[in-house]
Amino acid sequence: MQAYVIPLVIRGRVIDEQDGTFTGRRDGLVFRGxxxxxxxxxxxxxxxxRLSDLYRLSxxxxxxxxxxxxxxxxxxxxxxxxxxxxxxxxxxxxxEPTLRNCYETLGHFFDRDxxxxxxxxxxxxxxxxxxxxxxxxxxxRVAVRAFGARAVHVIAGNVPxxxxxxxxxxxxxxxxxxxxxxxxxxxxxxxxxxxxxxxxPDHPLTRHLSVAYWKGGDGxxxxxxxxxxxxxxxxxxxGLSSISHIVKYLQPGIxxxxxxxxxxxxxxxxxxxxxxxxxxxxxARLALDIGVFNQEACLNARVVYAExxxxxxxxxxxxxxxxxxxxxIRALPHHLSTPSRVVGEDLAAExxxxxxxxxxxxxxxxxxxxxxxxxxxxxxxxxxxxxxxRVANIVPIDDPSVAVRAVTAYxxxxxxxxxxxxxxxxxxxxxxxxQRLVSLGTAAEPILGAPxxxxxxxxxxxxxxxxxxxxxxxxRMLRPSPYSHRSAS
Numbered sequence: 001m002q003a004y005v006i007p008l009v010i011r012g013r014v015i016d017e018q019d020g021t022f023t024g025r026r027d028g029l030v031f032r033g034x035x036x037x038x039x040x041x042x043x044x045x046x047x048x049x050r051l052s053d054l055y056r057l058s059x060x061x062x063x064x065x066x067x068x069x070x071x072x073x074x075x076x077x078x079x080x081x082x083x084x085x086x087x088x089x090x091x092x093x094x095x096e097p098t099l100r101n102c103y104e105t106l107g108h109f110f111d112r113d114x115x116x117x118x119x120x121x122x123x124x125x126x127x128x129x130x131x132x133x134x135x136x137x138x139x140x141r142v143a144v145r146a147f148g149a150r151a152v153h154v155i156a157g158n159v160p161x162x163x164x165x166x167x168x169x170x171x172x173x174x175x176x177x178x179x180x181x182x183x184x185x186x187x188x189x190x191x192x193x194x195x196x197x198x199x200x201p202d203h204p205l206t207r208h209l210s211v212a213y214w215k216g217g218d219g220x221x222x223x224x225x226x227x228x229x230x231x232x233x234x235x236x237x238x239g240l241s242s243i244s245h246i247v248k249y250l251q252p253g254i255x256x257x258x259x260x261x262x263x264x265x266x267x268x269x270x271x272x273x274x275x276x277x278x279x280x281x282x283x284a285r286l287a288l289d290i291g292v293f294n295q296e297a298c299l300n301a302r303v304v305y306a307e308x309x310x311x312x313x314x315x316x317x318x319x320x321x322x323x324x325x326x327x328x329i330r331a332l333p334h335h336l337s338t339p340s341r342v343v344g345e346d347l348a349a350e351x352x353x354x355x356x357x358x359x360x361x362x363x364x365x366x367x368x369x370x371x372x373x374x375x376x377x378x379x380x381x382x383x384x385x386x387x388x389x390r391v392a393n394i395v396p397i398d399d400p401s402v403a404v405r406a407v408t409a410y411x412x413x414x415x416x417x418x419x420x421x422x423x424x425x426x427x428x429x430x431x432x433x434x435q436r437l438v439s440l441g442t443a444a445e446p447i448l449g450a451p452x453x454x455x456x457x458x459x460x461x462x463x464x465x466x467x468x469x470x471x472x473x474x475x476r477m478l479r480p481s482p483y484s485h486r487s488a489s
Contacts, residue, residue, distance in 0.1 A: 004087055006033035006186045009193040009211045010042050012201040022183070022215055029090060031186060036214045037221050043210055044230045045150050045176045053204040054148060054174035059119075059129055062171055063112045065205055070110025072195050073164075075103045080191035084160070091184045093158060093296045101335035102160050106192075109164040114448060119172050121449035122458045128174065131467060140470035146462035148175035149232040152225065154216070154246065156237035156259075157185030158296045165448070166235075167192050167209065173461050176208040178231070186213045217245055228253025233461060235259070257460045259453050262412030262435070263385065264289075264443065266304040267403045269421040273308050273317050280324055282417055285441030287328035289415045290392045291337035291370065292444035299413040299436070299443045302387040303380045304394045305403035310378050318396040319362055322374035326364040329372070329390050336444075339368045340389040347391065350383045366391060378402055400425060407432035412453065415440040 006022075008015040020035040036043070045051070075081040085103045089096050108114065119125055123146055126132050131143040153166045163179070167189065170177035179189045189211045196206040214221050226234065226249035236246050237259045250256055266289060272282040289301040304325075308317040329337070343351075343366070351366040354373065361381065365371035370390030373381055378397045387393060397403060404425060407414070411433055416422035417440035426437050435454040436446075451457070 003030040003032050004083075004187070006031045006181075006213045007190055007194070008034040008036060008039060008213075009190055009197065009209070010039060011208065011210055012197055012203075012206045014194055014197055015039065020214075022213065029087075031183075031213065033213060036212050037218075037224075039212075040221065040224055043178055043212065044225065045208070046230075048150055048176075048232065051148050051150075051174060051176055051208065054208060057174070057204060059125055059172075062174075062205065063115060065200070065203060066110045066115055066168060066171055067112040069192070069196060069199060070107035072199060073107045073110070073192065075100075078191065078195060080194045081106070081188075084185075084187035084191040087187050088160065088185055091157075091186075093184070094294055095338040095341065097334040097338050098294060098336065099160070106160060106164050109161060109168055109448075115168060115172060118449035119458070122451075122456055123173070123462065128172070128462075138476055139474035140468065142469075143467040145465055145467075146173070146459075147465055148173045149461065149463050150176045150230070151233035151235055151461065152178045152180060152231050154180045154234065154236040154238060154242070155182060155189065157182035157188075159293055160185060160188040162237065163189035163192060169458055169461060170209060171205050173458060175233075175461060177210065178225075179209070179211045180216075181211060181213045183213075183215075216242055222249065226254065232463065233257060235457070235461065255460070257455070257457060259457065262298045262453065263303075263410055264299050264301055264413035264415075265403070265406070265411060266301045266415045266440065267400055267421065267425065268304065268306045268417050268440070269400065270307045271418045271421075272306070273321070279317075279321055280328075282440065283321060283324035284328045285417070286325055286392075286415070287332055288336070288441045289443040290325070291329050291332045291390045294337055294340060295388050295390050297444065299446065301413075301415055301443060302392055303384050303406070304392055305397050305400070305406070306394055307398070307400055308396050310396050310398050314396050314398075315376050318376075318394055319374050322362065322364055322372045322394045325392070325394065326370070326372040329370040330365075337390065339370070341368070343368060343389050343391075344386065347383070347386045347388060350381070350386060351391070354381070380406070404428050404432055407434050409433040412436055413438060413443050415443050 015034045017034040018032040020033050022031040075085050081103055088099050092099055127146040131145045133141055133143040135141050155162050155166055166179055181189050193209055193211045200206055233255050235257045236243055239261050243258055243260055306318055308314045351363055354361045355363050360376045362374045373393040375395045380393050380395050407429055413436040414434050415438050422437055
């Protein structure tokens with residue numbers, strides 16, 4: 001049984017003791033590393049005033065640092081990332097070709113122009129650089145500035161880009177981060193942090209980043225760590241059980257920002273079925289939304305509502321389209337998507353049951369290559385939440401309103417074709433709970449300078465401080481009320 005060492009990185013120092021042992025999620029893996037509870041005093045930034053060194057950096061200097069860091073993150077040149085990739089091949093739900101592409105493009109998150117645009121569109125660089133002043137009605141002025149915070153980031157490990165995104169967000173907001181890594185990707189954030197240590201161990205951005213692995217729910221660590229004198233924010237990527245656990249630590253002084261798992265879907269309008277060529281083009285775009293990241297991400301499509309009609313000709317179109325989509329999934333390039341290692345037992349059982357028992361469904365594939373379930377009624381399969389391993393469900397509908405009614409607060413991304421249909425439906429979809437609407441085929445290319453999960457996560461990561469100024473003669477409370485003569489009479 002092979003054991004991997006997961007070092008602890010604390011503010012520019014790498015601690016590689018092996019007095020802690022942890023069990024991995026699969027493949028008989030064991031992790032060894034420092035027992036985090038012994039290092040809690042060092043891990044915690046005792047006072048937010050110690051973030052002042054970050055404010056001696058200009059935003060351009062932060063961009064310079066991130067761009068240099070990004071240039072050092074090619075796995076063929078970076079031994080830490082090579083090790084992270086090697087471990088992820090064994091722990092991740094992604095397969096090796098797709099993982100390699102993820103790691104080879106990790107530097108994209110640190111691109112100077114992309115980071116600048118992202119911050120300008122979400123927070124506003126001016127708000128991070130200075131007090132932004134404006135006059136107020138009735139006289140006086142208000143000045144606002146966004147300051148960083150001491151935060152714990154409980155990150156997910158379904159794709160390695162989450163680690164990179166977290167470290168970038170911590171840097172640009174001038175915050176102090178303790179990144180808790182997940183058991184299905186315990187090394188990517190460590191690898192980036194170790195690269196920062198090699199690059200500039202005393203740089204303020206390096207000194208305000210710590211990365212640690214501990215088993216979630218470890219009270220010896222979390223009871224002491226999640227206290228308002230230690231942290232001000234918790235940014236948590238996680239499901240119901242992990243978020244419910246964190247919630248018990250909330251109290252005045254701690255703000256929880258949740259980026260929880262969602263399900264995503266697709267709405268395809270009648271225009272897609274105009275002719276064979278259009279159907280094939282739309283099927284190829286849909287295959288991307290289903291298959292990229294091997295359907296491991298929240299943004300991947302699972303249920304596809306197709307406005308082909310539910311009469312006999314419509315069902316024939318749905319069946320033909322399903323076969324096209326299945327072919328397109330199998331044809332995806334391997335750096336984006338590959339056959340899965342295995343099909344989940346519950347999903348495999350449901351697919352087998354449909355094949356032998358259901359007159360209302362047709363199944364294409366359903367093995368490790370992926371699959372498409374074509375419903376012959378305007379309802380998704382009752383196990384839609386299990387859809388994974390590049391398996392999607394096409395549901396024929398007569399009107400897009402059927403798809404709109406299926407949207408809930410658990411819906412994240414909806415890929416829509418054609419563009420005009422997206423414009424027509426977006427207000428109604430938003431009111432039903434949809435969080436992100438995209439052109440079909442682009443679900444796996446999120447724009448980093450946009451809200452996430454219907455919140456502005458980077459703005460929430462900041463503390464927004466207000467400076468109000470008025471002279472005595474501007475104070476409203478000293479002015480007579482226009483209604484005072486009425487009470488006198």
